[in-house]
Amino acid sequence: MTTDKSILSRFYIIATALVIVFIALGYKLFDIQIVEGQKYKDLAQETVYRNFSIEPNRGNLYDTNMNLLATSVPKYDIRFDAITVSESNFQKHASALASELSKLLGHTKNYHLQKLKRAREVKNRYLLIAKQLDYSEYVAIREFPLFNLGPYKGGFIAEQSTVREHPLGKIGERTVGFGNVGLEGAFDDYLRGKEGQRLKQKIAKGQWKPISDVNEVEPEDGYDVISTIDVNIQDVAHHALLRQLEHFEADHGSVVVMETKTGEIKAISNLGRIKGSDKYYEKLNYAVYEPHEPGSTFKLMSMAAALEDKVIDTSTVFNTENGVAQFYDRKVYDSKRGGYGKISAAEAFQVSSNTAFSKMIYDNYKDNPERFVNRLYNMGLNKKIGLKIKGEGQPTIPHPDDSNWYGTTLPWMSFGYGVTLTSLQTLTFYNAIANNGLKVKPKFIKQVRDKHSLIESYSEPIIEGSICSKETALKLRSMMESVVEKGTGSNIRHDNFKMAGKTGTCQTEYWIESGRYVSSFVGYFPADEPKYSCIVVIHKPNPKIGYYGSTVAAPVFEKIAQKIYIDTPIKDEISEKVIQEADLANSAYENYYEVSQKYKTVMPDLTGYPAMDAVSILENLGLKVTLVGDGEIVKQSIKSGAKISNNQHVNLISS
Known part of the structure; x- marks a missing residue:
């Protein structure tokens, strides 16, 4: 039989238990908010914002006469944050942006426009637009409609990386090396420079977006190394x-x-x-x-x-x-x-x-x-x-x-x-x-x-x-x-x-x-x-x-x-006019580096040249080369004597 006294005892027990629970909860809240508050704030911040290392530009590697053996070329991946852009800005500029992307990257205007719209629909904050653009292409694309409004209003995201290129192509490739191999590895302490840091924000699907164009810590570029190698x-x-x-x-x-x-x-x-x-x-x-x-x-x-x-x-x-x-x-x-x-x-x-x-x-x-x-x-x-x-x-x-x-x-x-x-x-x-x-x-x-x-x-x-x-x-x-x-x-x-x-x-x-x-x-x-x-x-x-x-x-x-x-150099005997008109295949091949250094804006006639020689000449002139075949050159897409510019593309066909 339950008495008033037993009911009161149970009430006290329950009340005491509740008091203990509330005290424990209060202490935990106090501990989380006051005692370890900063720790949890930092942890939360870390899951949203994080500093990422920025690789410095690696120093150039030269031969004894200051011809480039290896150089770091900046490359850019371009992405689009479809959420940060306002509806009015998207409607106003998306079509024009698609048109410019079509001219730069290929595909139709409609292809790019539909790609942008789909990203908008699925709330994609990290849509890949283009990979490995060179600097001139990067400068051009950031001025396109919508992108020229910047990272917040225009959703423009640019991620820079560096690619190591060898202007001499395959000649001396193992000596020049890569990573910890060859000259690159031997003098890495000089060439590599010091890393910088950039703050990024975590967005959907584990992706990180730069929140500013300004690096918090600027990277320090590596030193240039002049080697003893003579490219000739x-x-x-x-x-x-x-x-x-x-x-x-x-x-x-x-x-x-x-x-x-x-x-x-x-x-x-x-x-x-x-x-x-x-x-x-x-x-x-x-x-x-x-x-x-x-x-x-x-x-x-x-x-x-x-x-x-x-x-x-x-x-x-x-x-x-x-x-x-x-x-x-x-x-x-x-x-x-x-x-x-x-x-x-x-x-x-x-x-x-x-x-x-x-x-x-x-x-x-x-x-x-x-x-x-x-x-x-x-x-x-x-x-x-x-x-x-x-x-x-x-x-x-x-x-x-x-x-x-x-x-x-x-x-x-x-x-x-x-x-x-x-x-x-x-x-x-x-x-x-x-x-x-x-x-x-x-x-x-x-x-x-x-x-x-x-x-x-x-x-x-x-x-x-x-x-x-x-x-x-x-x-x-x-x-x-x-x-x-x-x-x-x-x-x-x-x-x-x-x-x-x-x-x-x-x-x-x-x-x-x-x-x-x-x-x-x-x-x-x-x-x-x-x-x-x-x-x-x-x-x-x-x-x-x-x-x-x-x-x-x-x-x-x-x-x-x-x-x-024994062989006589030809560099000092040929005028610019002759170079524009001459068939370089009739010249001693060991001097073409000297010729290319002196006449950097003129396309040579490479008919009859061995394929490897021809590629080396053009890469030394700063051209991008696509080669078909491995014999002697029979056709080139840019005529001899024509003006050329850095990063211009040329096709070579060999026998």
Whole structure:
């Protein structure tokens, strides 16, 4: 039986519970609004407004003569906020806007008008109008009817991004690089600049709209980098290598040209074959990253070690016997059947005798092979150069303490088997000999600039000491000159222009299949006063066509030396009138960069030009090119002599 007392007790319990609940709710409200009010306000603000990073304009990358290698071009995506526009403004300007969009972007006026109306109906606040417009197109579109009222009244949204473009096209593409690769990666700290910030508002479907045209924090553009690359030499090296790769149906190859005294890399071309085709492109930076057995070009290192240790002299005689020498269970062969008889060390270098070199090193170091290896180490051959460009390959020089050291390791090392070096590491050694023993570190950068002010200068060569005595270097220089004068490189000899170097022919992947070779030539020119050193390495040429370094690689070296030192430039001989009327296909192709720089407003006649050359010329003039075919140019959409402007489009048709 329920009494008044029990009812009252229940009332007190319920009342107490309600009081506790109200107190708890009050405390929570107080905590949310007062104690943590700012936190929740910030959180709410964050879900509606957010700062976004704005990428700065990346600095320009130039060659040594201030020709553009890479530049950042602003691109714009245009969108439309159909909600922020008033009904009166939309009705008044939508038709005119559609008409202008039709002229700029194609499609019919009705297509664009219906697109705008649909966006209005579904309340689209982020309608894509156009992507990747250039600056001039952006300037034009923001002045179109309705859009010219701005972001609030006109619903105009412009989002800027930057695109990296290479005016030289595919030439030197791998050297210029992208991201963290090549010159772009090596000097990213200078080029990249500092990010800015822009406030955006969250709208429908997780999209963000800029709420102001003014950046809260302006980005700081990157510095400009002036590299050591010379586009004229780069172009010569690229085409000389390409033609030889095509002729010998090789897998890939590389060329590096370095200024002897300064170590400045003037050209570096790396071309690899597209699988299943006969086309080549800048596939990988082989010259920097790919260690390989150098073959007979390593004989210079062996000779340098033997001369420095004074175990031989250039007149020391070796018996090549019948062209075969046996060490343990293996035989060494000379390329000449029957051998060379008794020849001096200098003659052995000249004719590239494997038997003579294997005897030279084995006979003098077999009791203490570590002495030979330590000499190579002292010359720095076991160490990386330490390039700014990422991905340098690790050289390999076997040591007697290695588990795989065998009795034949020493004689085989003498002619470049069992050791590995990258092309650039080999060139650095040869360049030191051209410098009378003084080693200069290769470099790719000359200056860092901010607009017109100098930030950093790298004009001084980086001297890394001597690899050998001047006496030894002079003997080696004499031997290298004789290689071209009357030895294995005599096929590139010129009566009025002396070159020096060494041929190399080395079997590769012999553990997989016989008949695969690496053909090389490395040296410098002119021989009496070295100005440039150069290495050419071509991997896996078709042996049915040719595989010796003298026939595969040396002609590329010759072509580069000839183009740099013998051919006469045409730039100063041609007037503007002649340029407007002349057929540039009759001009030396290595000068078209100079011509294009001088005559930037005139369309050249490219009939007969190789497709890649033609594209490079026009891109250097600032034109946008569409190419059909890959042979010689047979037709161009803009007539020669016609006035041209930056970003103008031209169609090329080739055979």
